[in-house]
Amino acid sequence: MNRSRGRIRENLIGLYTIVYKEVVRVLRIWIQTIVPPAITMTLYFIIFGNLIGQRIGSMDGFDYMQFIAPGLIMMSIISNSYGNVVSSFFGAKFGKHIEEMLVSPLPNSMIILGHVAGGVARGFIVGLVVTAIALLFTDLDVEHPLVTLSVVLLTAVVFSLGGFINAMFARKFDDVTIVPTFILTPLTYLGGVFYSISLLPEFWQDVSKANPILYMVNAFRYGVLGVSDVNLGTAYAIIVGFVILLFAFSLFLMNRGVGIRD
Amino acid sequence: MPALRLANLSKTYRNGVQALKGIDLEVAEGDFFALLGPNGAGKTTAIGIVTSLVNKTAGSVQVFGHDIDRELELAKACIGLVPQEINFNQFENVEDIVVNQAGYYGIPRAEAKRRAAKYLKELHLWEKRDGISRNLSGGMKRRLMIARALVHEPRLLILDEPTAGVDIEIRRSMWRFMRKINLEGTTIILTTHYLEEAENLCRNIAIIDGGRIIENDRMSNVLRKLTVETFVLNLRERLSAPPRIDGYDVRLVDESSLEVDVSRERSINRLFAGLSEQNLHVLSMRNKTNRLEELFMRLVEAKGAPPP
Numbered sequence: 001m002n003r004s005r006g007r008i009r010e011n012l013i014g015l016y017t018i019v020y021k022e023v024v025r026v027l028r029i030w031i032q033t034i035v036p037p038a039i040t041m042t043l044y045f046i047i048f049g050n051l052i053g054q055r056i057g058s059m060d061g062f063d064y065m066q067f068i069a070p071g072l073i074m075m076s077i078i079s080n081s082y083g084n085v086v087s088s089f090f091g092a093k094f095g096k097h098i099e100e101m102l103v104s105p106l107p108n109s110m111i112i113l114g115h116v117a118g119g120v121a122r123g124f125i126v127g128l129v130v131t132a133i134a135l136l137f138t139d140l141d142v143e144h145p146l147v148t149l150s151v152v153l154l155t156a157v158v159f160s161l162g163g164f165i166n167a168m169f170a171r172k173f174d175d176v177t178i179v180p181t182f183i184l185t186p187l188t189y190l191g192g193v194f195y196s197i198s199l200l201p202e203f204w205q206d207v208s209k210a211n212p213i214l215y216m217v218n219a220f221r222y223g224v225l226g227v228s229d230v231n232l233g234t235a236y237a238i239i240v241g242f243v244i245l246l247f248a249f250s251l252f253l254m255n256r257g258v259g260i261r262d
Numbered sequence: 263m264p265a266l267r268l269a270n271l272s273k274t275y276r277n278g279v280q281a282l283k284g285i286d287l288e289v290a291e292g293d294f295f296a297l298l299g300p301n302g303a304g305k306t307t308a309i310g311i312v313t314s315l316v317n318k319t320a321g322s323v324q325v326f327g328h329d330i331d332r333e334l335e336l337a338k339a340c341i342g343l344v345p346q347e348i349n350f351n352q353f354e355n356v357e358d359i360v361v362n363q364a365g366y367y368g369i370p371r372a373e374a375k376r377r378a379a380k381y382l383k384e385l386h387l388w389e390k391r392d393g394i395s396r397n398l399s400g401g402m403k404r405r406l407m408i409a410r411a412l413v414h415e416p417r418l419l420i421l422d423e424p425t426a427g428v429d430i431e432i433r434r435s436m437w438r439f440m441r442k443i444n445l446e447g448t449t450i451i452l453t454t455h456y457l458e459e460a461e462n463l464c465r466n467i468a469i470i471d472g473g474r475i476i477e478n479d480r481m482s483n484v485l486r487k488l489t490v491e492t493f494v495l496n497l498r499e500r501l502s503a504p505p506r507i508d509g510y511d512v513r514l515v516d517e518s519s520l521e522v523d524v525s526r527e528r529s530i531n532r533l534f535a536g537l538s539e540q541n542l543h544v545l546s547m548r549n550k551t552n553r554l555e556e557l558f559m560r561l562v563e564a565k566g567a568p569p570p
């Protein structure tokens with residue numbers, strides 16, 4: 001009993017150590033972690049929101065700038081939480097300092113959680129910065145704060161886990177960019193960031209509904225604006241489902257030592 | 263209860279290399295143990311399995327009675343590892359490396375800082391604590407890994423060639439340090455390519471070759487098997503044929519140097535007496551072979567080449 005309580009405390013200290021290290025890393029290299037998404041998103045707001053948006057008029061009852069703001073915030077959270085974990089964990093593998101964790105009694109679940117927390121932290125920081133930028137262009141009232149926060153958190157967890165799995169399989173630096181370029185970015189663009197899928201023909205609406213990112217973007221948009229193309233319950237079920245699935249898969253890979261133990 | 267027990271430990275890498283072919287080994291608590299063997303013998307592989315960096319193919323490992331298949335975390339908590347290759351984050355600063363490692367072992371941050379200070383001072387790295395680890399010299403990097411391995415105060419310290427590429431002065435101070443912590447109760451397993459080092463420090467020794475243990479005994483017993491040494495003599499005179507000296511096998515290497523095998527029981531004096539009688543003058547003499555290589559060769563010959 002006492003032994004297991006001591007063990008839990010030790011695990012939490014180990015977890016805290018990773019999280020602290022990861023967050024310090026994000027802040028230390030802020031030019032690489034925080035500035036680029038801020039610049040990209042500013043350009044999106046100016047070009048799509050301001051210049052083109054004025055010609056588009058309203059979408060789902062909001063002016064176009066307001067409509068795309070939640071989508072762009074979500075897009076930055078997705079790519080930054082993923083990017084943080086994939087580069088940090090692959091870096092640890094490549095530089096071999098992952099061995100510092102592997103020889104220690106820290107359980108694999110804690111190693112995963114620590115890196116995921118780092119990715120979530122980066123997602124949150126970038127999300128806040130992009131929100132601040134959005135507020136320079138438009139008003140945003142958060143309709144459902146709890147939905148907004150929980151969707152951000154869960155989505156950041158999903159993509160942090162995705163980055164973790166990517167890093168486990170990656171053997172060289174190129175492998176770190178393949179998934180973001182060929183899968184994440186297309187799915188995000190087609191995930192209703194820039195348009196409501198009600199604009200699409202019925203067939204393409206159905207196809208779009210196979211894209212999990214659509215549910216995340218819309219659940220978040222519901223939190224902020226109060227409108228969504230999808231059912232909120234379905235969205236939560238899908239997001240939580242991914243969290244469980246990806247965590248279990250990460251744990252399986254760590255326990256097998258895929259890509260980290262010969 | 264031994265500090266380490268390996269039973270029938272085997273490893274076949276994915277590329278088909280059979281690095282370990284069924285190793286049995288026991289290291290007693292408090293021992294200072296040398297694990298020797300030529301390049302590619304399987305030392306690092308064995309250490310990797312014990313420290314969870316390599317998956318084993320078969321066999322079992324127990325660390326202070328904790329089987330790594332059943333009580334992995336308890337086993338890990340007992341071990342400190344100084345790996346053969348540098349494996350800290352080269353962009354992290356020196357103190358953080360040690361403090362974070364303590365954190366992974368569940369040591370609270372304040373205590374971790376106290377211990378990091380203690381071990382960085384003992385290993386003469388305290389002045390470097392705020393620098394990026396990449397800027398340390400090679401010898402300093404090795405010492406940093408020793409400090410990192412000790413921060414959770416392990417009962418078993420495993421050092422994989424800690425003195426490779428370290429100058430003699432630092433090597434001596436590392437020896438003193440290892441002896442000290444061994445006397446204080448830490449069991450130590452050391453791999454090295456310097457027999458002198460093992461001879462100086464270790465009480466027991468295992469020699470591994472081609473994934474098999476070919477010798478496992480007390481150091482003094484193993485050294486006794488080093489019965490013949492080969493010397494190279496440089497002469498002032500020039501010769502066309504080797505001199506004949508009773509009881510010694512003398513070979514001519516070039517016109518003014520000789521090679522002589524001298525066995526332990528025989529004194530070297532009679533060799534010199536023989537040379538003097540023939541009016542030959544020895545200018546210098548050196549021991550030809552690396553004694554460790556000699557030892558390996560003799561052991562491998564004695565056991566017969568292992569079946570492929």
Ligand SMILES: Nc1ncnc2c1ncn2[C@@H]1O[C@H](COP(=O)(O)OP(=O)(O)OP(=O)(O)O)[C@@H](O)[C@H]1O
Binds near residue numbers: 277280299304307346
């Ligand atoms: N990751 C790996 N994948 C495939 N083969 C490997 C791997 N690591 C080691 N080997 C092979 O296993 C054998 C044993 O290597 P190991 O590193 O254990 O030797 P060692 O005794 O530590 O040698 P050294 O004194 O050079 O450090 C060698 O043939 C080596 O090529």
Ligand SMILES: [Mg+2]
Binds near residue numbers: 306307346
């Ligand atoms: Mg080795």
